[in-house]
Amino acid sequence: MDCLPGTADEAGGGEEEGTQLGVGIEVEHLNAWYGKTHTLQDINLPVPANHCTALIGPSGCGKSTFVRCLNRMHETIAGARAEGSVRIGDIDIYKDASPVVIRRRIGMVFQRPNPFPTMSIYDNVAVGVTLDGTSARRVLDERVERSLRQAALWDEVKDVYKKKSGASLSGGQQQRLCIARALAIDPEVLLMDEPASALDPISTSKIEDLIFELKHQYTIVIVTHNMQQAARVAENTGFFLSGKLVEFSPTHQIFTNPRDKRTEDYITGRFG
Amino acid sequence: MRIKFHQSLGDLRERLLVMAGMAEQAIQRSIEAYRTRDLSICELVFRSEPAINRLEREIDQMALDLLAMEQPMAIDLRFILSVIRINADLERVGDQAVNIAVRVREMGAFANYDLPVDIPKLASLASAMVRKALQAFIEADAELAEAVLALDDQVDEMNDAAFLSLSTLIKEQPSLTPQSLNALIIARNLERVGDHATNIAEDVIFWVRGADVRHASTAL
Numbered sequence: 001m002d003c004l005p006g007t008a009d010e011a012g013g014g015e016e017e018g019t020q021l022g023v024g025i026e027v028e029h030l031n032a033w034y035g036k037t038h039t040l041q042d043i044n045l046p047v048p049a050n051h052c053t054a055l056i057g058p059s060g061c062g063k064s065t066f067v068r069c070l071n072r073m074h075e076t077i078a079g080a081r082a083e084g085s086v087r088i089g090d091i092d093i094y095k096d097a098s099p100v101v102i103r104r105r106i107g108m109v110f111q112r113p114n115p116f117p118t119m120s121i122y123d124n125v126a127v128g129v130t131l132d133g134t135s136a137r138r139v140l141d142e143r144v145e146r147s148l149r150q151a152a153l154w155d156e157v158k159d160v161y162k163k164k165s166g167a168s169l170s171g172g173q174q175q176r177l178c179i180a181r182a183l184a185i186d187p188e189v190l191l192m193d194e195p196a197s198a199l200d201p202i203s204t205s206k207i208e209d210l211i212f213e214l215k216h217q218y219t220i221v222i223v224t225h226n227m228q229q230a231a232r233v234a235e236n237t238g239f240f241l242s243g244k245l246v247e248f249s250p251t252h253q254i255f256t257n258p259r260d261k262r263t264e265d266y267i268t269g270r271f272g
Numbered sequence: 273m274r275i276k277f278h279q280s281l282g283d284l285r286e287r288l289l290v291m292a293g294m295a296e297q298a299i300q301r302s303i304e305a306y307r308t309r310d311l312s313i314c315e316l317v318f319r320s321e322p323a324i325n326r327l328e329r330e331i332d333q334m335a336l337d338l339l340a341m342e343q344p345m346a347i348d349l350r351f352i353l354s355v356i357r358i359n360a361d362l363e364r365v366g367d368q369a370v371n372i373a374v375r376v377r378e379m380g381a382f383a384n385y386d387l388p389v390d391i392p393k394l395a396s397l398a399s400a401m402v403r404k405a406l407q408a409f410i411e412a413d414a415e416l417a418e419a420v421l422a423l424d425d426q427v428d429e430m431n432d433a434a435f436l437s438l439s440t441l442i443k444e445q446p447s448l449t450p451q452s453l454n455a456l457i458i459a460r461n462l463e464r465v466g467d468h469a470t471n472i473a474e475d476v477i478f479w480v481r482g483a484d485v486r487h488a489s490t491a492l
Contacts, residue, residue: 228343255345257482267345269274 022219054234107182115166172203
């Protein structure tokens with residue numbers, strides 16, 4: 001199967017775009033390896049649609065690997081593989097769709113903003129759409145503007161976005177540009193791997209405000225080392241340790257009364 | 273890890289224990305003053321109040337600083353919230369001691385009469401509740417805190433019995449009204465001390481278990 005159900009028709013575009021609801025993700029018995037290293041061990045986790053789910057844990061615990069398994073990026077690394085079931089809506093991404101189609105439906109934002117330096121702001125946002133086969137200028141214009149507005153960047157770049165390079169923006173703006181680029185392809189899920197770790201507090205606050213707004217339309221999974229950030233943005237939080245999901249609970253419970261001692265030790269700084 | 277933060281939590285705990293010691297001493301002294309009608313002991317109670325109030329503000333500020341600067345989580349967050357609440361209850365225990373001392377001073381203006389109420393026994397029970405609640409705090413012992421909750425009914429019953437016997441005395445011997453009213457108020461003060469001990473015990477349970485057991489008997 002090449003297409004996920006319930007997604008907007010590319011050619012149809014227009015009014016319907018960007019208004020679809022996100023889809024839930026069901027992860028069952030997910031295991032991942034780097035060579036012989038068993039990086040993720042039997043992960044079971046439900047990500048509710050139109051919610052923000054945060055993943056926390058010490059470095060090397062597997063949370064980024066987990067996120068990369070959700071859009072099949074993990075397997076792009078030589079020697080890496082994953083097994084198990086990841087259902088996004090009605091689709092098992094490891095059985096029912098190609099990685100290219102999956103990544104078109106699941107946007108990703110990384111720790112460091114990575115705009116294409118030689119492209120204009122406009123082209124940075126439009127690039128994913130054009131790679132997808134859409135070339136009509138009207139559709140592209142509309143998609144770029146809508147994505148920049150969704151990423152709360154439009155007001156800051158609307159006068160220069162066709163001329164200025166994406167690399168000319170500040171770090172916080174570049175990260176929002178990357179979010180706009182991810183949104184332009186109309187994903188249903190947005191994966192964010194430490195999206196604000198390289199940003200100042202004001203830019204971080206803008207990203208968090210964005211998450212609050214975007215989860216009405218998208219399902220968001222965020223990896224963060226900043227526990228206050230997880231507490232602020234996510235309805236549910238998962239704690240990873242040594243490749244295992246130790247606890248997955250409503251965020252308010254994780255940060256006020258976690259069920260597992262290991263979670264408590266980690267979030268109170270007693271870990272290790 | 274987070275060495276400074278955990279040292280600060282320890283400091284906060286130590287200051288609260290100092291506060292607890294002062295509040296406990298104030299209530300003991302007020303009862304001793306009642307028992308002996310020694311107004312010099314009342315003076316000691318009055319003099320201790322400003323120090324208790326100062327310490328209350330100091331502990332609140334320490335807790336506020338930790339909340340603002342350390343963003344505590346989970347058991348640490350519950351600990352700090354519990355300290356803030358316990359701190360307020362201890363200050364109120366100090367206030368009850370002052371209230372009792374004020375009544376004892378007023379009673380000194382009248383002839384001593386053997387009233388039909390065992391204030392020392394009521395005081396002993398209320399003080400034991402405070403002591404046990406604080407012991408539960410020191411040892412992070414939620415079971416001991418639960419035992420404190422069970423004692424509150426006894427204090428309430430003793431206060432009710434005091435009300436009954438003293439109001440009867442007022443009807444039968446109106447000339448003893450001032451003495452009886454003062455004793456009634458002291459019994460009421462001690463009943464409130466029991467309530468504060470109950471609050472402290474509930475806060476210990478919240479801290480240790482993350483369970484909010486307040487108003488459990490009146491919850492819908």
